[in-house]
Structure formats: C-alpha cells, structure tokens
Amino acid sequence: MELFLDTASAQEIKKGVESGLITGVTTNPTLIMKEGRDYNEALKEICSIIKGPVSAETVSLDADGMVKEGIAFSKIAKNIVVKVPMTVEGMKACQRLTKQGIKVNVTLVFSANQALLAAKSGAYFVSPFVGRLDDIGKIGMDVVREIKQVYGNYKFTTKILVASVRNPIHVLDAAKIGADIATVPYSVFEQLFKHTLTDAGIKKFLEDWEKVPKRK
Secondary structure, three states: OEEEEEOOOHHHHHHHHHHOOEEEEEOOHHHHHHOOOOHHHHHHHHHHHOOOOEEEEOOOOOHHHHHHHHHHHHOOOOOEEEEEEOOHHHHHHHHHHHHOOOOEEEEEEOOHHHHHHHHHOOOOEEEEEHHHHHHOOOOHHHHHHHHHHHHHHHOOOOEEEEEOOOOHHHHHHHHHHOOOEEEEOHHHHHHOOOOHHHHHHHHHHHHHHHHOOOOO
8 A cells, every 4th residue: 555645745745755655645725825835836846856646636616627727737747636526527527637648636535426436537546535534423444445345346447545544543444445545644654653662672672782791
C-alpha cells in the first residue's frame, strides 16, 4: 500500500520525500488556505518536490467549470490529478477529463454505490472519507471493504485512496483490507514510526553501550 501526505506544507512534503516512504500528495483549498499561499503557486511548488501524483481540487459546481479548472491544473505539471466531487456534475466532468487523458480523483465518497459510479466514470482514484463516516457513528472502513469487493467483482482499475485518515489504526485497517493508498496528515505519518517498546529498547541499548569498556 502506498502512503500519500494530505497536506499543502512544502516543509512536510520535503520531509516525507526524504524518508523515501511518501509517494504522492493530496491537497484541497482548505489546506492551501492554511498555508497562506496562492493556489496555483502552491501546486507548482508541491509538484516540483514530489514526482508522484498530486491531487488538486476543483471548486466549481458544474461540469463545464470543473473541466475548465481541471484542464488548467493539468498544465501546471504532468503529475497533477484533478479532484472532482461525487455528484452528477462531477461524474460528467470525470468522464470528459478522462477522455482527454487527464487523471481524476473522485473525492467526498461515502458509499460503495458512489465508488461504483466513480469507477464507471473512469476515475483514476476514488477517495472514501473514513474519518468523517466514523464521526457520524458509521464505520468508515466498512465502506472501504465494500468498495474493495465491488471493484474486485468487476476488475475495475480505479485505485482506492483512503482519505480522512485520523490515526494509525485507520492506516493499518486500510492495509489489511488491501486499499491501494492511504493519504495521511504528517502527524499520523510520524505516529506510524512510534512504539513504546522501540523507544525503551533504544534507551536500554544506549545505557548498556555506556557500560561497555572502551579502549583508551
């Protein structure tokens, strides 16, 4: 399973790339707004840092507007993937952009039925939002599991990109189900490395090393 960063922070992306473990980025207007950046300039910088897919979200509500924005995004860099929402207009835009060779990430997906429509519309990625489903008393990972089954039944090539990840358990569950990608905030990425026994083991090794006789 691939790991993407869900961020617009150039600093976080650089650290992720340096780790050799992050292969893509997802962004949205909210994340870029938090960085106080111009949207297009931020996307250009992100695409210069990482070679993998960078999802850029459209803001129009109609298909024509989404397609226009998507075409403009695709000219920023070759690794741009255009994000469109799971709506009727979004699926129209997805089909039109896909026919032009532009990869599409269908976002704000909350059911396997929606994921089915995204795949039939030619989506490159589908993004089920597991954390937001958990927030309303549902089990977000159940939807990922259902999507995985449906896609397997019909050999859809749309990749499952698990989004709205809140903690390392979400990452583990996504990997166990067989999702293609999990996109995570940098704070969750850092948590994946940590375990109290690892920290305790390092501490013990260092303490023992100090007791080893050293050559003079």
